[in-house]
Amino acid sequence: xxxxxxxxxxxxxxxxxxxxxxxxxxxxxxxxxxxxxxxxxxxxxxxxxxxxxxxxxxxxxxxxxxxxxxxxxxxxxxxxxxxxxxxxxxxxxxxxxxxxxxxxxxxxxxxxxxxxxxxxxxxxxxxxxxxxxxxxxxxxxxxxxxxxxxxxxxxxxxxxxxxxxxxxxxxxxxxxxxxxxxxxxxxxxxxxxxxxxxxxxxxxxxxxxxxxxxxxxxxxxxxxxxxxxxxxxxxxxxxxxxxxxxxxxxxxxxxxxxxxxxxxxxxxxxxxxxxxxxxxxxxxxxxxxxxxxxxxxxxxxxxxxxxxxxxxxxxxxxxxxxxxxxxxxxxxxxxxxxxxxxxx
Amino acid sequence: xxxxxxxxxxxxxxxxxxxxxxxxxxxxxxxxxxxxxxxxxxxxxxxxxxxxxxxxxxxxxxxxxxxxxxxxxxxxxxxxxxxxxxxxxxxxxxxxxxxxxxxxxxxxxxxxxxxxxxxxxxxxxxxxxxxxxxxxxxxxxxxxxxxxxxxxxxxxxxxxxxxxxxxxxxxxxxxxxxxxxxxxxxxxxxxxxxxxxxxxxxxxxxxxxxxxxxxxxxxxxxxxxxxxxxxxxxxxxxxxxxxxxxxxxxxxxxxxxxxxxxxxxxxxxxxxxxxxxxxxxxxxxxxxxxxxxxxxxxxxxxxxxxxxxxxxxxxxxxxxxxxxxxxxxxxxxxxxxxxxxxxxxxxxxxxxxxxxxxxxxxxxxxxxxxxxxxxxxxxxxxxxxxxxxxxxxxxxxxxxxxxxxxxxxxxxxxxxxxxxxxxxxxxxxxxxxxxxxxxxxxxxxxxxxxxxxx
Numbered sequence: 187x188x189x190x191x192x193x194x195x196x197x198x199x200x201x202x203x204x205x206x207x208x209x210x211x212x213x214x215x216x217x218x219x220x221x222x223x224x225x226x227x228x229x230x231x232x233x234x235x236x237x238x239x240x241x242x243x244x245x246x247x248x249x250x251x252x253x254x255x256x257x258x259x260x261x262x263x264x265x266x267x268x269x270x271x272x273x274x275x276x277x278x279x280x281x282x283x284x285x286x287x288x289x290x291x292x293x294x295x296x297x298x299x300x301x302x303x304x305x306x307x308x309x310x311x312x313x314x315x316x317x318x319x320x321x322x323x324x325x326x327x328x329x330x331x332x333x334x335x336x337x338x339x340x341x342x343x344x345x346x347x348x349x350x351x352x353x354x355x356x357x358x359x360x361x362x363x364x365x366x367x368x369x370x371x372x373x374x375x376x377x378x379x380x381x382x383x384x385x386x387x388x389x390x391x392x393x394x395x396x397x398x399x400x401x402x403x404x405x406x407x408x409x410x411x412x413x414x415x416x417x418x419x420x421x422x423x424x425x426x427x428x429x430x431x432x433x434x435x436x437x438x439x440x441x442x443x444x445x446x447x448x449x450x451x452x453x454x455x456x457x458x459x460x461x462x463x464x465x466x467x468x469x470x471x472x473x474x475x476x477x478x479x480x481x482x483x484x485x486x487x488x489x490x491x492x493x494x495x496x497x498x499x500x501x502x503x504x505x506x507x508x509x510x511x512x513x514x515x516x517x518x519x520x521x522x523x524x525x526x527x528x529x530x
Numbered sequence: 531x532x533x534x535x536x537x538x539x540x541x542x543x544x545x546x547x548x549x550x551x552x553x554x555x556x557x558x559x560x561x562x563x564x565x566x567x568x569x570x571x572x573x574x575x576x577x578x579x580x581x582x583x584x585x586x587x588x589x590x591x592x593x594x595x596x597x598x599x600x601x602x603x604x605x606x607x608x609x610x611x612x613x614x615x616x617x618x619x620x621x622x623x624x625x626x627x628x629x630x631x632x633x634x635x636x637x638x639x640x641x642x643x644x645x646x647x648x649x650x651x652x653x654x655x656x657x658x659x660x661x662x663x664x665x666x667x668x669x670x671x672x673x674x675x676x677x678x679x680x681x682x683x684x685x686x687x688x689x690x691x692x693x694x695x696x697x698x699x700x701x702x703x704x705x706x707x708x709x710x711x712x713x714x715x716x717x718x719x720x721x722x723x724x725x726x727x728x729x730x731x732x733x734x735x736x737x738x739x740x741x742x743x744x745x746x747x748x749x750x751x752x753x754x755x756x757x758x759x760x761x762x763x764x765x766x767x768x769x770x771x772x773x774x775x776x777x778x779x780x781x782x783x784x785x786x787x788x789x790x791x792x793x794x795x796x797x798x799x800x801x802x803x804x805x806x807x808x809x810x811x812x813x814x815x816x817x818x819x820x821x822x823x824x825x826x827x828x829x830x831x832x833x834x835x836x837x838x839x840x841x842x843x844x845x846x847x848x849x850x851x852x853x854x855x856x857x858x859x860x861x862x863x864x865x866x867x868x869x870x871x872x873x874x875x876x877x878x879x880x881x882x883x884x885x886x887x888x889x890x891x892x893x894x895x896x897x898x899x900x901x902x903x904x905x906x907x908x909x910x911x912x913x914x915x916x917x918x919x920x921x922x923x924x925x926x927x928x929x930x931x932x933x934x935x936x937x938x939x940x941x942x943x944x945x946x947x948x949x950x951x952x953x954x955x956x957x958x959x960x961x962x963x964x965x966x967x968x969x970x971x972x973x974x975x976x977x978x979x980x981x982x983x984x
Binding site for chain 1: 756759761764765767768775776777778779780786789790793797803804805806820821822823824825846848849850852878880882886887888889890892893894895896897898930932933934936937939940941942946947949950951952955956959960961962963964965966967968969970971972974975
């Protein structure tokens with residue numbers, strides 16, 4: 187097979203290169219404009235559609251963000267109900283005695299992976315009577331013990347140690363799981379810090395603890411699932427009469443109205459605007475209908491790319507063409523783009 | 531060429547049509563999500579009451595129920611009573627150069643200054659008035675010097691400043707009387723016991739007294755502060771605090787005492803609403819019906835308690851039970867929470883096990899009706915504690931049961947599994963489209979070139 191220019195004339199390499207570059211730029215510009223128009227057509231859909239589905243999420247996030255905060259809440263609680271709220275990146279400190287059970291709680295959303303690090307400043311070694319083993323236990327919203335994927339949740343401190351650090355990294359929070367499984371789900375998590383084994387004489391000595399929560403976002407699994415209602419149980423008894431059921435359900439629905447002091451449930455500390463934009467993006471890329479969106483947009487991208495590829499080969503003097511463009515030395519000027527076509 | 535142009539135009543029209551279809555279709559898809567989300571709140575309503583406003587009554591066993599007989603949470607403000615040991619040993623001068631009583635008086639002053647006005651605080655003393663040797667009289671020596679009520683700073687400071695170390699150490703009796711001072715109106719109650727000596731009036735053993743007091747009321751916690759590092763005092767005070775879910779602190783300086791005392795009183799008065807008391811049955815048929823909320827109960831070692839919850843179609847039950855270990859037990863223990871049908875058929879189970887030192891063992895479960903008709907689910911909380919726990923004559927272990935009913939989340943759709951997602955997928959599609967376009971274009975040119983070949 188021989189490929190020849192329709193006009194049959196050899197082209198000048200230099201001229202071809204310049205003209206080709208100019209047309210390539212125009213062709214790419216046209217393709218870009220088409221893609222831009224597509225994106226512009228789709229964007230309002232995303233912006234209009236997403237808030238409807240995620241309005242409740244952002245509402246609860248802002249409600250609980252305003253309810254939480256303050257430094258008093260960092261003093262740890264003594265049981266699940268009084269657990270103090272822990273915010274990502276914030277360091278909570280508390281003073282206690284050896285033998286106390288210190289509780290904090292935090293809220294995790296799907297795709298999040300949390301690491302809790304606790305440092306206990308021990309009483310002077312001269313007052314202690316032997317090695318103390320400190321431990322950190324993590325519970326999910328149903329108060330089921332969670333196992334750590336990384337970290338040292340139990341550590342022993344000799345009398346020569348001034349402090350002891352324990353840490354635990356939870357598995358990545360999933361969007362949905364079977365009822366019977368123990369998978370980590372969005373909702374409240376509880377941190378319990380206490381001394382596991384210690385000489386009996388050490389009980390009651392003063393210690394102080396620092397707890398830090400680090401969160402990282404990641405992919406949400408499983409794909410195509412609708413998120414379960416967060417595992418955040420009510421923190422108070424049923425209220426009186428007809429309001430009992432309604433209160434219970436609202437507490438379950440967003441977890442932000444449960445405790446008056448907001449110590450039990452709190453959301454991420456990100457500002458509303460950011461989290462709103464993030465939920466829109468997250469809803470599109472990982473929501474329940476995300477596969478339809480991905481495939482539909484993929485089909486559109488495929489068509490655009492096909493048209494762009496086709497266009498690139500349809501003009502003379504184009505580098506994407508095997509045929510050398512016609513050389514017209516006599517022509518005093520380049521004819522406009524629109525006029526360049528094959529005469530067939 | 532014209533044909534090819536028309537093809538291209540057709541493709542453009544198809545793209546435009548796709549976009550417009552996309553414009554009309556997605557809102558419906560999003561709308562389902564929104565509807566499901568908004569349906570969550572009303573759908574999880576359990577058994578609605580009949581509009582009773584304040585028909586609560588307190589049963590003889592301390593449970594508060596509404597006019598339908600459903601347990602509800604009490605709403606009284608939290609109360610705290612400070613119980614101060616003023617026995618003769620408080621004159622010892624070992625807290626950084628201060629006598630124990632002076633340190634306690636100074637700490638009280640700082641605490642009452644730090645508290646908000648509307649806190650409900652009272653003060654009781656023990657061993658403050660009888661210096662003699664008669665055990666009968668000395669062991670009845672406890673008085674409430676400031677009644678539990680709105681914080682009155684001057685009253686407390688004046689009363690405490692007048693105290694002088696005097697008599698015996700009737701801790702058990704003082705705890706009993708302090709519990710009476712706090713009343714039994716189902717509010718959150720806390721006692722802070724400050725002592726420097728062992729009870730010298732047993733029996734009753736103050737540790738057993740504390741445990742039975744905690745079992746009687748709805749919510750009673752005793753925090754203890756020991757003003758000495760003596761072994762016997764520490765064992766007794768930590769036993770009292772463990773029996774009620776409180777804390778024990780060994781105090782070695784006046785500043786530590788005031789800091790810790792302030793912390794404890796603030797914790798007591800900031801307490802959230804205590805759980806509603808409920809009394810579980812020995813079988814499902816007679817079990818109390820629960821709505822979403824937190825409940826407290828007691829159960830003996832190696833025993834179980836039954837409760838019932840009603841679910842509407844497409845609802846999910848979430849339950850969590852924790853059993854506190856308020857006395858010494860054998861080192862390995864377990865708690866199970868089972869959900870069964872009324873006929874005893876097992877539905878779901880959760881368990882919590884452990885070994886060593888702990889304050890509680892907890893278990894949780896989820897179960898949903900699976901879209902069929904609603905049904906009644908029975909919850910069974912059982913424990914496997916052994917050892918000294920099985921001693922007779924002691925109240926049961928504290929159980930905290932939390933029940934919630936929410937909208938069940940459907941399983942991930944398998945219908946869309948044949949579709950793709952992700953940037954790699956998008957890139958492959960774009961690449962395939964581009965290559966197809968190029969090939970089509972080249973094929974077209976090649977054919978034109980062949981046609982034009984003479």
